[in-house]
Amino acid sequence: MEKGYFITGTDTNVGKTWATIALMRYFKSQGKSVAGMKPVASGCLIQGGRLKNEDALLIQANASLPIDYDLINPYAYELPVSPHIAGVNNPVKLGQLAAGFETLKTLADIIVVEGAGGWYAPLNERETISDLAKLLALPVIMVVAIRLGCINHARLTYQAVAQSGVNCVGWIAVCTEPELLGGDQNIQTIKSTVDAPLLGVLPYREVADFDFFAEQLKM
Numbered sequence: 001m002e003k004g005y006f007i008t009g010t011d012t013n014v015g016k017t018w019a020t021i022a023l024m025r026y027f028k029s030q031g032k033s034v035a036g037m038k039p040v041a042s043g044c045l046i047q048g049g050r051l052k053n054e055d056a057l058l059i060q061a062n063a064s065l066p067i068d069y070d071l072i073n074p075y076a077y078e079l080p081v082s083p084h085i086a087g088v089n090n091p092v093k094l095g096q097l098a099a100g101f102e103t104l105k106t107l108a109d110i111i112v113v114e115g116a117g118g119w120y121a122p123l124n125e126r127e128t129i130s131d132l133a134k135l136l137a138l139p140v141i142m143v144v145a146i147r148l149g150c151i152n153h154a155r156l157t158y159q160a161v162a163q164s165g166v167n168c169v170g171w172i173a174v175c176t177e178p179e180l181l182g183g184d185q186n187i188q189t190i191k192s193t194v195d196a197p198l199l200g201v202l203p204y205r206e207v208a209d210f211d212f213f214a215e216q217l218k219m
């Protein structure tokens with residue numbers, strides 16, 4: 001691994017996966033080999049006799065090389081609830097995730113790791129996404145869904161990341177709504193209040209166009 005990034009967001013359902021795949025395509029377009037991880041996924045369906053998650057499958061499909069599902073998504077929980085609830089009978093062990101990440105690191109130039117929920121989403125009874133990002137020692141990219149309330153959410157998340165001692169290397173604006181009154185001004189306001197560069201704005205698209213999204217990124 002030359003570089004790795006931990007993708008967090010202002011909440012669940014803010015565009016982390018779409019931004020993660022856009023980043024993977026972007027790095028590929030720069031001639032880099034890419035792999036990704038969705039360490040903990042809640043909300044899985046049985047496929048081929050085992051639980052699999054949509055985000056993890058997309059990450060697997062967009063890697064530069066074939067990678068075992070287990071390595072990409074070690075914790076696949078059926079219920080679409082917070083991981084500390086979904087995993088009550090098989091709680092997340094951060095050490096196990098760190099060991100898997102060490103293997104993944106040997107496979108590609110760039111590794112992107114998508115969190116679950118936001119920065120303080122609980123992974124088990126004690127630890128949150130922030131603890132995982134710290135343990136993996138990765139800089140963070142913050143994904144912000146541009147919707148009413150996003151300025152506050154972006155500032156809170158940015159501040160929490162900084163307080164955790166983790167470097168936020170940039171943020172991505174994802175337009176998850178077809179039309180948002182004052183959307184551009186929201187982006188400008190976040191840009192002027194968050195001390196990390198805006199890496200790109202992913203426009204609203206009814207159907208994901210990951211190559212187009214990748215073209216909107218610059219880092």
Ligand SMILES: Nc1ncnc2c1ncn2[C@@H]1O[C@H](COP(=O)(O)OP(=O)(O)OP(=O)(O)O)[C@@H](O)[C@H]1O
Pocket residue numbers: 009011012013014015016017018019055115116117174175176177202203204205206
């Ligand atoms: N650029 C976009 N244009 C339109 N809709 C979008 C865009 N990006 C994301 N969305 C919508 O937002 C939804 C959530 O996006 P995504 O799955 O990337 O969120 P997430 O933050 O990864 O959620 P989770 O916490 O469940 O992993 C998508 O299914 C899609 O409907």
Ligand SMILES: C[C@H](N)[C@H](N)CCCCCC(=O)O
Pocket residue numbers: 012013041042043079080081082083116117118120121122
């Ligand atoms: C099920 C959902 N799509 C995510 N994978 C998990 C979101 C966890 C949020 C926890 C919380 O902060 O309340």
Ligand SMILES: [Mg+2]
Pocket residue numbers: 016017018055114
């Ligand atoms: Mg996701």
